[in-house]
Amino acid sequence: DSGAFAQVRRMINRGLPPQDVAHLLESSPPKERDLLWQMIDPELQGDVLQYLSDDIQMIYLKRMNPEEFLTATEGLETDDIADLLQQLPDTIIQEVLVSMDAQDRHRVEAVLSYPEDTAGGLMNTDTITIRADITIDVVMRYLRRHQSLPESTDSLLVVSRKDHFIGVLPITRMLVSDPNITVREVMDTDCIVIKADMPDSEVANLFEKFDLISAPVVDDDDTLLGRITIDDVVDVIREDADHSLMSMAGLDEDEDTFSPVLLTARRRAVWLGINLLTAFLASAVIGIFDETIEKVVALAVLMPIVASMGGIAGSQTLTVVIRGMALGHISSSNTPWLLNRELIVGVINGTLWAVVVAGVAVLWFNDLTLGFIIGAAIVINLIVAVLAGAALPLILKWMKIDPALAGSVLLTTVTDVIGFMAFLGLATVFYLS
Amino acid sequence: DSGAFAQVRRMINRGLPPQDVAHLLESSPPKERDLLWQMIDPELQGDVLQYLSDDIQMIYLKRMNPEEFLTATEGLETDDIADLLQQLPDTIIQEVLVSMDAQDRHRVEAVLSYPEDTAGGLMNTDTITIRADITIDVVMRYLRRHQSLPESTDSLLVVSRKDHFIGVLPITRMLVSDPNITVREVMDTDCIVIKADMPDSEVANLFEKFDLISAPVVDDDDTLLGRITIDDVVDVIREDADHSLMSMAGLDEDEDTFSPVLLTARRRAVWLGINLLTAFLASAVIGIFDETIEKVVALAVLMPIVASMGGIAGSQTLTVVIRGMALGHISSSNTPWLLNRELIVGVINGTLWAVVVAGVAVLWFNDLTLGFIIGAAIVINLIVAVLAGAALPLILKWMKIDPALAGSVLLTTVTDVIGFMAFLGLATVFYLS
Known part of the structure; x- marks a missing residue:
């Protein structure tokens, strides 16, 4: 029945959020899953892919050529692109990187240079950075020049001229501060800062313990590399918790409920x-x-x-x-x-x-x-x-x-x-x- | 050695954040734990209590009289006070409620009226609400009158005169908007809204799926009751995941590693x-x-x-x-x-x-x-x-x-x-x- 078919296609591509499409795929046996996947518009595939479990991501990533990968992942955040790329063989990764524009390539390479299960592999590179000596009012005007701020932005990162991390300015604090005082006077220098090589389970423990929404990531010289956001940490918490349960029965935490x-x-x-x-x-x-x-x-x-x-x-x-x-x-x-x-x-x-x-x-x-x-x-x-x-x-x-x-x-x-x-x-x- | 003793006491009450003190208690056998607990200043005990697992909370809550409970929990968020109260017998709950000031009592009672494992039991009642017909500039000036904003505030909740929920204004969107337009023009009416009786595991799934930081909670008439924040949801995710592992061995997920x-x-x-x-x-x-x-x-x-x-x-x-x-x-x-x-x-x-x-x-x-x-x-x-x-x-x-x-x-x-x-x-x- 091609009418019903068209309706499902419409629902997948325009009705449902990508998270729900991913959940639908994860809840479907292999054949139905393949059928559903083929109905997703190529430029939406990356959006859906990022919400799938590793096992299922792998199936569809393997079928893509570098060009299709780039089409699918356009508009994704750097850490999510790096996550997907990390599953592919090295030769394909190189092909994809070569086809990216310089800025994106640079950002993805920065994330890829750290193992997947470390803070560096988990971080996002699109941060909003400010200097310490400007006033809150200037910061506000600077922000207003943006079309939008990166997702889960709860604080601005204060850096030196050489990109050394100095402190954070929580947005909620900025909003209650006098516009005429400088960032230095209200910023928080005693905050949680994460080294890029910290294991992701330790990052998760820090987020859980201190109720963090985001945290800056730095290298050994305190140069700001990016930030980690709670949504990615929640995935780590879920995976770590799943790991014990599944391992005790000799199973992998990435195991697909409907694997063939x-x-x-x-x-x-x-x-x-x-x-x-x-x-x-x-x-x-x-x-x-x-x-x-x-x-x-x-x-x-x-x-x-x-x-x-x-x-x-x-x-x-x-x-x-x-x-x-x-x-x-x-x-x-x-x-x-x-x-x-x-x-x-x-x-x-x-x-x-x-x-x-x-x-x-x-x-x-x-x-x-x-x-x-x-x-x-x-x-x-x-x-x-x-x-x-x-x-x-x-x-x-x-x-x-x-x-x-x-x-x-x-x-x-x-x-x-x-x-x-x-x-x-x-x-x-x-x-x- | 009373010098060492004083030093530990100082560290617990001034050096370590309450999360770390809670972790220290959870990592200690019963006797050491009791010793450490007695060193915590009474007014800091509530701060530490909220980070302890249910099993251990119970031990120390049972030893408190209503007055001590009030001293300990002063300054905690309503949902956290309700969480602690829920563990006590009904007669004690009533005694504590009677000793609270009217506003706090009203708030805690609102949370207590829902089962612990529902959205209502998880929510926080201190929200920042605004009207739809004011301009962004007015909102900004209103915010600046606050000493501080509630934790994890990533959006302001837009309500009608009768407190009906209308939409949310994400703070990041407000910051990039023209100050002269009204809230109505930039607010988001198509957002995730949670009914107070939704089970907490469903709330967790929603937060996980849509990468939420906070979400409004409403009753059946769409009256705004409060909001749920990601930090409380992370606890639910951890507990739900622990539940399967522990239950399969006939254990409780709240089980204390060092229970006597x-x-x-x-x-x-x-x-x-x-x-x-x-x-x-x-x-x-x-x-x-x-x-x-x-x-x-x-x-x-x-x-x-x-x-x-x-x-x-x-x-x-x-x-x-x-x-x-x-x-x-x-x-x-x-x-x-x-x-x-x-x-x-x-x-x-x-x-x-x-x-x-x-x-x-x-x-x-x-x-x-x-x-x-x-x-x-x-x-x-x-x-x-x-x-x-x-x-x-x-x-x-x-x-x-x-x-x-x-x-x-x-x-x-x-x-x-x-x-x-x-x-x-x-x-x-x-x-x-």
Whole structure:
């Protein structure tokens, strides 16, 4: 039905804001998504692209030639253009840069020269700068000569003749100041200034802590390079928070909810394979005790309980510590307290549930020894689990391995191996000797 | 050493910004935290309190009487006072409200009349409002009469004589406008306006999508009630993102990293107990097949592999779907596609890893039948796991149960029961008949 088709096209290009078009694309399975994408006018594609997740951006960026890229991204802010460019291969980046006009190229290159996950990669270069020795009235007249001010402009940046950063003049303060006094008298020199090489998660923490809307970015010589705005920081906060959740299931935070079958299958297969190694290790431990199990089959019935309780207790601690690390709460000074608390919690909850499980086991199999064995195994496994849950992320971080990604697999390995070993080992001592 | 003590006190009350003091408290074990808290000057306590997580706020709020609360919160913004008040019992809230001056009481009551997790509970009531028929120049002179403007003021709110919301005048637009034209000519009437009863997560999505710094809040009659600012929205975004991560481990997103032993033990014990029921169910399933295991002890050795592979595959799907739901990607129109993709991914990865595990099993135990049985069980369990991982959160959401909290327990139940049932059931058919 070409009438409906034309209507959708009209809605996409004239009715909906680009954010909503991006959300529509992200909420569509691949085929419908491609169909929708093709309906977007070429000069609007860049507007939509910047709001898409990295995974989906990649799909459509790869299909563009440098000319199409330039058409699509005309009018975008420098940091957003740099963001998109960073996803492309180096040769394409060069081709695009060559086709830009000198000023734009210079600005995009400035952003591109910093890694994507640093303040420099996050910054925007279109700032409004003023001198300290002019009056507020002059500033106001200067501003009025602009067609518009850059988005999220909440303050003007005060610089020296050599572009060294001196301070900020918040617009709200300017508006309540006497027009005849100079910028120097009202500007704020004690403000948050961000070095270009600061990691983006630290930038996010600063914005969150001090309720910033924008902050100036400088190089090592305090030369002003640009500014970071809250909208880009919100994306970093969202991605950082998503990262822990997704990594703990072996997923990427950029993962597209509707990524196609083969891509999904391949990515997840890797994680299943890694976990299979853990499972085989657990099996090998059980295999050591096959004679014991043959004699007392109740052990096979109860053994998953020991491993599972350890897994749950450990993953709770792991989650708390990974979150605490992300929030910057955990340092070497409070780690001993944390390990100690986990140890006591492990002893308390281990004992509590050991008694319950032992009771059930005794009633179920009418075997006092079995109750004692499973109770002891649960206490041992829960203590080891909570200590491992607290220590693993700290050790992994120290080894520069992502705790959210590797933590859960390693923890399961520990709780499975220790759980089966303790339970079946104790059983072997009591039943076979 | 009282010299060091005095120095810490000085640093807390004069050196560090309240955000850093709050972070220091959050990073300290309970005893050190109490010690630090007592060093904070009473009139600075409110400043620090507003930056603490709910769990820790609660501890110190409970110790305050209404008078101390008023001293501590003097000078805070209305939404922040309301936030703190909301944590207290109703009788204390009334006592505090009675002691406030009329204007403050009226403002705080306006915020308190909405649930904490709605736009009304998030809003701030100190707005700068203007009329549409005055000139920009008059607005500027009106602003200059203020000592300062409310924080995060990026626009002035245009209202009618009866306080009906008409539009916004972005400050950056005002600065580039001719001073002689009226507000009506430059104001923006097509802006995002938020109803007071909108859930806070929807507010966060709007801010994120449209890069907002502030937005007006109105009631059903379009009467202006206040405005929401990005700093409060960032907290909502952080909490919402934390919620999924923490809930999946049975934890609360407000959980204090350094909460004391007994509180921690009690909270976690509940989650362990719930998971124990799941584990017993799995044991009961194994118990059905104890004769089979007695005959072929290799089954006991291999059975955790079947359950574990299902658990991993299912939790990957569960995480993707829960994240997709939080981002608003998943609706009834694309659910069939999603279930279908998961089914195919389950078949592909199930088959792939079934072949690998079957091969290892055959080589290990020199038993072709065993290889076939475990392979078939893995295919069955992985398919059920991914379908359950995708369907469970949708069903739970429809039943108004939090999918992040209940999803992982239910999923483990499904993958354990189906895994053991398929593996041991098939084994019983092949070995005992």
